[in-house]
Amino acid sequence: MSVAQFGGQVAAEAGGPGAGEVEQERRRGRVGYLLLLPGLLWLVIFFLVPTVQLVATGLYDPNGSLDTGYAMTWSFSNYWDVLVQYQEQFLRSFGYALIATIACIFLGYPLSYAIAFKAGRWKNLMLVLVIAPFFTSFLVRTLAWKSILSDNGLIVETLKTLQLIPEDGRLLATPVAVVTGLTYNFLPFMVLPLYASLEKIDPRLIEASKDLYASGVTSFRKVTLPLSAPGLVAGTLLTFIPAAGDYINSELLGTPQQRMIGNVIDNLFLVQLDYPAAAASSVLLMVAIVCLVVFYVRRAGTEDLL
Amino acid sequence: MSRVGRWVSEHVVMVIALLVLCYMFLPIFFVVLMSFNAPTSRLNYEFQAFTWDNWLNPCAPAGMCESVVKSIEIGFLATVFATILGTLVAFALVRHRFRGRAGTSLLIFLPMATPEVVMGSSLLALFTTAGLAGTLGFWSILVAHIMFCLSFVVVTVKARLAGLDSRFEQAAMDLYANEWQTFWRVTFPLVFPGILAAALLAFSLSFDDFIVTNFNHGNTITFPMFVWGANQRGIPPQVNVIGTVMFAIALLLVLSGGVLQRRRER
Numbered sequence: 138m139s140v141a142q143f144g145g146q147v148a149a150e151a152g153g154p155g156a157g158e159v160e161q162e163r164r165r166g167r168v169g170y171l172l173l174l175p176g177l178l179w180l181v182i183f184f185l186v187p188t189v190q191l192v193a194t195g196l197y198d199p200n201g202s203l204d205t206g207y208a209m210t211w212s213f214s215n216y217w218d219v220l221v222q223y224q225e226q227f228l229r230s231f232g233y234a235l236i237a238t239i240a241c242i243f244l245g246y247p248l249s250y251a252i253a254f255k256a257g258r259w260k261n262l263m264l265v266l267v268i269a270p271f272f273t274s275f276l277v278r279t280l281a282w283k284s285i286l287s288d289n290g291l292i293v294e295t296l297k298t299l300q301l302i303p304e305d306g307r308l309l310a311t312p313v314a315v316v317t318g319l320t321y322n323f324l325p326f327m328v329l330p331l332y333a334s335l336e337k338i339d340p341r342l343i344e345a346s347k348d349l350y351a352s353g354v355t356s357f358r359k360v361t362l363p364l365s366a367p368g369l370v371a372g373t374l375l376t377f378i379p380a381a382g383d384y385i386n387s388e389l390l391g392t393p394q395q396r397m398i399g400n401v402i403d404n405l406f407l408v409q410l411d412y413p414a415a416a417a418s419s420v421l422l423m424v425a426i427v428c429l430v431v432f433y434v435r436r437a438g439t440e441d442l443l
Numbered sequence: 444m445s446r447v448g449r450w451v452s453e454h455v456v457m458v459i460a461l462l463v464l465c466y467m468f469l470p471i472f473f474v475v476l477m478s479f480n481a482p483t484s485r486l487n488y489e490f491q492a493f494t495w496d497n498w499l500n501p502c503a504p505a506g507m508c509e510s511v512v513k514s515i516e517i518g519f520l521a522t523v524f525a526t527i528l529g530t531l532v533a534f535a536l537v538r539h540r541f542r543g544r545a546g547t548s549l550l551i552f553l554p555m556a557t558p559e560v561v562m563g564s565s566l567l568a569l570f571t572t573a574g575l576a577g578t579l580g581f582w583s584i585l586v587a588h589i590m591f592c593l594s595f596v597v598v599t600v601k602a603r604l605a606g607l608d609s610r611f612e613q614a615a616m617d618l619y620a621n622e623w624q625t626f627w628r629v630t631f632p633l634v635f636p637g638i639l640a641a642a643l644l645a646f647s648l649s650f651d652d653f654i655v656t657n658f659n660h661g662n663t664i665t666f667p668m669f670v671w672g673a674n675q676r677g678i679p680p681q682v683n684v685i686g687t688v689m690f691a692i693a694l695l696l697v698l699s700g701g702v703l704q705r706r707r708e709r
Contacts, residue, residue, distance in 0.1 A: 169539025176532035176593060177550060183590040184554050187565035194568040203571070244463045251460030263464070265697055270467050272693030273474060275651050276670040277686035280678060281470035283488045284477055290489065324467060374556070382558025385653060389674065399560045399654075406564050406658065412571070419564045423557065430556070 188423075194416035203410050215417040223401050223418060227425070230397040233312070234381035237319035238327075241376045242369070244320070245327035249368075250361075252328075253335035267328050275322065279389050282318050283309065286390070310392045318386035326375035334368025335361070370437045378426055398422055471690060478683035488678075497680045501688075504679040510669035511685060517581065517665060518650040521588035525649075526642045528589070529596025530634075536597070537604040554594045562591060563658035570659065579661030587655050592645035599644060603637025647693070 194207070195215055201207035220227070252263045270278060286292060286308040296302045308314050338361065346356040384399030398418060405415035481494035502508040536547065554562065566587050570576060575583070611633065615625040653667035660668055670682055 169535045169541040172531040172535035172539065173541065173547065176528040176597070177547065179528060179590060179593060180550050180554065183566065183569075183586055184557075184562070185550065187562075187569040188557075190569045190572055191561070191565035194572070203576075244466065247456050247459040248463045251456045255457050255460075261701065263460075265694075265701070266464055267467070268697075269690070269694060270471060271647060271651075272697075273471065273686045273690040274667060274670065276653055276667050276674075277474055277682060278470045280488075280670070280674070280682075281473040281477065284473045284490070285469060287488050321466065321470065324463075378556060378558055382560045383654075384560065399558075402560050402564055403657065406567060412568065415564060416568055419561050423561045426556075426558065 191416050192420050194412055195420050197413040197416075199411075199413045201413070203412065207412065212413065215413050216421060219414050219418045220421060223398065226396055226398045226401050227421070229395070230381050230399070230422075231425070231429075233316055233319060233387075233397060234377050236316050237323065237380045238373055238377045240316070240320040241324050241327040242373070245324055245331055245372065246369075249328050249331035249335050252332050253338075254340070264332070267325055267332075271325060276385065276389075279318055279322065279385055282314065282321065282390055286314050286317070309390065310395075312391070312395055314390040315387045315395045315397075318390045319380045319383060322383070322386065323376040323380050326379070327372035330371040330375065331365060331368040334365045334371075338364045366437065370434065373433070374430060378430070381426060382422060474683050474686040474690070477680060478687045480680050480683075482680055484677070497684050501681050501684045504673070504681050506664060507666075507669055507673075507679070507681060507685070510664045510666045513581075513663060514650050514666040517584055517588060518646045520585055521592055521649040522642050522646040524585075524589045525592035525596050525645045526638060529593045529641060529645075530600050530638055532593075532597045533600035533604055536601055551594050551597050554591055555598070559591075559652075559654035563587070563655035566590075566655070567658040579659055580663040583659040583661065584656050584663060584665065587659050588649040588652060591652075591655060592648050595644055595648060596641040599641035600634065600637045603634055603640075607633050643696075 193209070196209065196211050196213065197207035197215075198210040199212055199215055199218075248267070252260055252267070256263050284290065288307050288309060293302070293306075293308055296308075297304060297306065302308075308317075342360055342364070343356055346360045351359065381397075382399050384397055384403055387395045387397045387400055399422075402415055402418050402422070405411045405418060409415075476490060478497055479493050479495070480490050481492040481496065483491050497503075532547075532551070535541065536544075541547075566583070570579060570583060607630075611629050612625050615629045616622075620628065651667065652665075653671060656665055656668060657671070664672070666685065670678070673679060673682065
């Protein structure tokens with residue numbers, strides 16, 4: 138540590154790079170490829186190749202089976218068939234993910250804002266609290282919601298007393314439970330990037346807007362919100378993408394009426410063993426998400442994020 | 444009244460923020476609470492009666508502790524491999540010039556932007572096509588975990604490296620350190636906190652993964668797989684004991700890390 142500090146001072150006085158840099162630069166080029174190779178190879182073999190294989194599997198003969206093997210028949214109709222058959226689950230996945238993402242914005246923005254501007258010396262503690270839920274298992278936490286929302290639980294009883302839900306009403310096994318679970322599970326993915334971009338805002342900019350007679354609301358709308366846009370966009374993507382593909386929440390907190398496309402893919406692959414249909418659904422989910430993300434990022438004017 | 448009004452308007456953001464934190468902690472509270480529950484039936488999700496039994500016999504449910512051990516083994520190996528491979532890539536990206544930089548960045552970004560269900564199912568499609576469907580198990584889970592942890596390691600280490608003042612290294616060279624010495628005495632100690640953070644992230648991603656594992660686990664049961672299977676038959680309360688212990692260990696690690704850092708800054 139002290140070597141580095143001392144070195145920093147010397148370097149600051151000595152200034153720019155020295156001689157012999159060109160020779161060194163060329164050697165570094167070769168070292169660079171060597172450093173990249175193992176990691177990139179891993180990603181190519183176990184991410185890129187499988188994705189191509191998935192698209193191909195979606196084109197296999199739908200009449201084949203795992204035992205007899207599948208023939209490549211370029212059956213583009215597989216894609217159309219699953220789209221028609223599972224359109225309900227596709228739409229539901231994107232609907233639930235959208236609602237959960239909006240809920241995350243409304244819950245996450247005040248929290249990130251408070252951590253960035255109001256927390257003072259509690260800032261680090263609050264950040265630890267935000268990531269703390271990650272410390273225990275995703276499945277165990279989601280199962281805890283089963284207890285929280287249970288039919289005789291405190292929340293359901295309170296809502297009944299307030300007459301907000303009917304006497305025989307329940308929360309568990311409804312869309313509300315699934316969306317509550319999704320919102321809960323992906324909220325930290327909204328809070329962390331939002332906090333990162335709010336933290337970078339120079340408070341003097343907000344002061345300046347106040348000096349120029351902007352009200353609190355105007356100052357927020359014209360200064361804080363636009364400056365936090367990159368964090369908001371990143372947070373939206375980090376929440377929406379996993380939420381749209383999730384099937385743990387709908388399986389544990391919902392019923393077959395709340396099935397999402399993730400449940401369908403899981404079921405087709407592992408229970409029905411219908412690989413072509415399963416692969417086609419999986420590819421369609423990916424394509425739909427990529428299209429939505431590109432469209433959204435263009436509209437938000439933050440292309441440089443990608 | 445106006446004083447009350449001003450207090451509210453000044454603190455309303457903080458009040459909302461604390462309420463949101465409560466929402467985030469509600470399930471943790473229930474996990475701890477349910478670890479002391481004595482359920483009356485197997486499909487029981489409400490608190491019935493207090494008991495120490497679950498804590499005294501944490502391994503009572505058949506196969507649960509074995510699944511935790513399996514998860515730790517896979518998590519450890521996946522962390523070691525992903526951290527080494529990812530750190531090398533991060534160094535190449537920040538410190539070296541090469542062709543195809545845009546493509547490389549895209550390849551690293553894509554796994555983070557792909558839904559897990561797509562990654563898991565595509566690996567299964569590949570393994571099945573390669574005729575490996577019967578052999579799926581420990582190795583296929585490990586391969587998959589290294590794959591999705593890699594990108595997160597690259598991003599985390601890269602952030603730390605990019606923020607590092609390269610004049611430290613130039614200074615070391617000026618003081619006649621060779622490249623090897625410069626790397627181990629200057630660069631590595633400065634980047635180490637980033638590598639450690641990346642390793643912790645990788646371990647928690649691997650340990651907690653359900654969706655990708657579910658597609659490629661064969662007959663190997665990790666802890667999330669155990670919980671998923673148990674959910675069909677009724678969750679044993681000991682699952683919450685494991686959840687509570689995990690939470691306590693992680694919290695302890697983070698807090699002690701914070702204390703250490705503060706002490707070093709003094």
